[in-house]
Amino acid sequence: MFPELGQLALILALLLAVLLSVVPLAGALTGRDSLQAFARPLASGMFVFTGLAFAILTHAFLVDDFSVAYVANNSNSMLPWYYKFSAVWGGHEGSLLLWILMLAGWILAVAIFSRKLPPVMISQVLSVLGMVAVGFLLFIIMTSNPFDRMLPNIPADGRDLNPLLQDIGLIMHPPMLYMGYVGFSVAFAFAIAALINGRLDAAWARWSRPWTTVAWSFLTIGIALGSWWAYYELGWGGWWFWDPVENASLLPWLSGTALMHSLAVTEKRGVFKSWTVLLAIVTFALSLLGTFLVRSGVLTSVHAFASDPERGSFLLMLLGITVVGSLALYAFRAPVVHVRARYGSLSREIFLLLNNVLLVSATALVALGTLYPLVLDYLELGKLSIGEPFFNATFSPLAVATGLLLGAGIFSRWKKTDGGWLARKLLWPLAVSVLATAAVMIGYGGFAPWAFLGVFTAVWVTVATLWDLWDKSSSRKGRLHGLKRQSRSYWGMVLGHLGVAMVMAGATVVSNYGVERDVRMQPGDTAMAGDYEIVFNYIGERSGPNFSAQYGEFEVRLDGETIAELHPEKRNYSVGMSVMTEADIDAGLFRDVFVAIGERISDDAWAIRLQYKPLVRWLWLGSLVMAIGGFLAISDKRYRIRVKDVKAVEQESGGTAAGKPAEVTG
């Protein structure tokens, strides 16, 4: 009974989405307020019905309703309740439903938080979002219905959730990632709306900025969670594999980062408008591409569920319509504006332009490496893969260049910066960074050119960011007063950049100074990983709720003192007959010690992987710091649009239809 109601709810949501994508837009184009007034109720209604569908599916999981095919395929009565809950998005259909729920949530949020926006703008934005929702609701109803029944042969028990997915990291990873992916649709909708009514002004940039930033923050957390999960759960201690699926999430992140920065220039200086719009379109298209790559089954990975060509072509069609439609609109409407704002060849505008060039190049590179094998395969020109070395060799220089520019860019001024002044300004931070990097190199014992560059970049970004904070916070009333005076968006930027520095430091140090050893060990044996001595004490059996396991006991010693006891496992899940390696990690802020059990070599000898991972936590902590920076930035009071401001903005942009930069100070 319930599952049919869920399907009905989805269909109703689709109807509301169709109305949402047509009615307010028609109202905005014909100037009828009565039609535009439908936007908000339709948005709320859509959220209610998708929420209802999601709740019904969740209910089916929690009560073990195996008559629903999706539940039977992804759950099991022995599964603990929290995994039953997260299993809702453990497969294709459910994760798509989660995607749609998030989209409905974002639409509702736009409807609620944009009350102060001009009604024409908000109607258009909500209509564009409605179109996106129509696409995905059609997709789920036509190709991936999560409420399909298995009647009359109801299975006695479910096929269990893939053991890889039975984990806290996986409860959190997809929702965060989807919040990011879907969130970029808001920036996209703002860009399309601005194109439709030809108002690419500072006000538009200001309205899309917080939405972009918040989506980016969620995406950052989502990617970091995925990397963290791969690190401990896939069992072998890698944190980034340049796997196509990972790249699919990195692509919108890179272009989203570029978008955030170019939106800042558009808001503050009224330039780069067409570019910013294009980036907003590209970022959302890359989110869709990511969804396509991951969900269509063209890639084989933990993420690709049952591959079904129909689904792939539907998603590809959706992607095609979005890209072609929005680019056509862009071609017709992107203003060929004569920007009157001047900026010198050395200015903050130029630094941010270079930042965008580098980030977009990085996006293009990652896209090339990811899509090239797929395209060749599709054209039947051969099967090949592009390995990690390609990405490492091309991505690292771009990352280093971006970091070096970032440090210099922080000190630069809008419009014009004096070269001599900037050089003098950079001298001391440069000296401090070189010394600090040398100290780090000596600390880790060993110089390597790439390690030096990576660490130097991280230190440079940190020093420059803090130096600038110090400069800006000097105040006659004391340092504390000066620090308090800084705006939240400035603090957000500081945290964002410090987070980047942490990620760079972590990535460089763990790649260059980490130790990874596969050794043959018998109980009683000792092996070294870096400075750590690891003693294999014992191995036995234990059984869990839905698995049995080989259970090891290892002692970690530093300078003869025991600092940790680790219990890695090799689990055997009875339902799916699958084997899983559960590594055990002694985690620390500055290093991880990692032990995983491999296969049994002889009666009493085992293959054991030992790893020493310096600064590996900084990868994820840095991402968290970045995301916190994002959330801090959007809480800045200047984004709280007051009625007075909106009026000022309207007047100004009314008089600047030709695209004169509308400087709005908040």
Next chain:
Amino acid sequence: MHPIRKKRLTIVLFLVAGIAIAVALTTYALRQNINLFYDPTEIAAGKAPQDVRIRAGGMVEEGSVQRDPESLNVQFRVTDYSASVPVQYEGILPDLFAEGQGVVAMGRLNAEGMFVADQVLAKHDENYMPPEVAESLERAEKRKADAEKAAQSASY
């Protein structure tokens, strides 16, 4: 020159130089890192290059896995049921590696025709078969069928 044109020229030159460097680096990196896939029949026929990093895949032959009890060295044969290739690997094999399962290995072919793998990938779950392996098995099946047909028609 007019200052605006001068500025534009610098920007354009910068862009052109940047793109040129990027294209050069990318092509170089791509050339170094493209790993072509070969199936056991192709390798046995000598079609795969020696000492170049390639991917090879197929089914792990039943009863072919030999472990050295004193180290982490493993040898096994990978087959598409019409030819097979010996593979040598040192390290920990993936959880789902087993005889009769599909695997893909990355590594180099040495002068003795031994595939020295530095990475062995197995499937993610019990139903998954690496697509390259699935395809190569299909090809081998077809060859066998063709050969049988040819043999039958010859005996008439």
